[in-house]
Amino acid sequence: MTHMICGQQHIHAASTGHVERAIDANMVRTDGADEGCVTFVLHEEDHTLGNSLRYMIMKSLSRVVCFYSQDVEFCGYSITHPSESKINFRIQTRDGVAASEPLRSGLNNLTEVCKHVLHTFEARMQAFRDKEEPMS
């Protein structure tokens, strides 16, 4: 399959028999040889960060020049249980790329988008207020 599978919401991370090892309060990595298929458990998070981060990772740039090949083969998140405040964020990569790479670039891209939105919004609010001033 040459095109990327879009991660749908609420997809269950497939249990592949990997043992999950807790590193710290916020991240859990799978044990095993393949660094490219990782489920990150993000605590105290929900659709707010899950969906926006999934979108940024799915849109992310491929490091390989070939048109059809993308870094990320699969990206999706699921909320394990509504009473528990955590999400399982799954990334599967192609060609042995470490899964933390697209996660890091997704977070960075999302930060850049937010900063740009913030600057644009503040500039427009200022312009709106300046326009209102002489009228009042």
Added chain:
Amino acid sequence: MFFEWEFSTLYRRKRGITAKMAAPMSNVDEIRDRVILGEFGVRNVHTTDYPGNYPGYDDTWDLEKFKKNFRIDIVNSDENMLEFDMIGIDAAIANAFRRILLAEVPTMAIEKVFVYNNTSIIQDEILAHRLGLVPIKADPRLFEYRNPEDQEGTEIDTIQLQLKVKCTRNPRAPKDSSDPKELYLNHMVYSGDIKWLPIGNQADVFADAKIGPVHGDILLAQLRPGQELDIVMHCVKGIGKDHAKFSPVATASYRLLPEITLLQTIEGEQAERLKRCFSPGVIEIQNVNGRKVAKVVNSRLDTCSREVLRHDDLKSLVKLGRVRDHFIFSVESTGILPADVLVTEAINVLISKCQKFLTELDAAEMD
């Protein structure tokens, strides 16, 4: 002007374009950019423009391309209400901003209620619940979250308020009146009766800021002579995720910009009926060469009720849809912070979430 109109209709008829609007979108562009409102369902809902989905389109993330397409237009702004458009962004991120505005922008609200005396008819817990929901005008950015183990509260994380009201009979009431307003004094307890008791150095730090409830006319309880309330309250900083009383917005919502496309010219009596199917101001009847012709003038005002699809002769003449990346946000604040400050804070919360996980990732990589 007559010649211009003649030329343009001849031009259109020659080329087989009969619609009185821009040329119809190609199928692919429509799937990518529009949500279609059909008679029985809504189609093309999900974002599909990921890299590799559409041959011939380069959909990979490009910050410069995003910056070029992105736009914010402020439509309406007053102290508590803000209406603005965000164009060129995806639903995932716009929804993240909306969710953060509702649940993750912190405010101060009454959390602990110490009831020294409550002889009113309102039970303690009911009164405490009502007090918690009263918006408190204190800038949450100047306060810290309280430590979970701390029972007392310090000046940096707590605001102390007092409500002390006693109802008495009015000695100067007329003999045979039955109006409570004349018979009793202090029989209605309003949020305006809540007073601020500064702790520590708060009196100096917040000398000019009037800390107290935003609105003074919220009715909290009713009393009769002999009943009194003597209550001390502690306000702490919290977020809406914990309890809805901490939510800083009356509500924050967005909708997509509606798009109404007329597939044919609609004239005469049909045009009149078409105009009635939409919200007022959306469709206008114009007098073109003696005939009444319908034209879409302002689709933004439409509420997308799809009423036109209920009429058999009109439903095939109109195409209803929404522009997928044009969000009309409406943010109404409860009065604690101005609405534009709330939007700024919400964006900062999302940035700090990302930064938190980036530092976690870096820390994990170190091991």
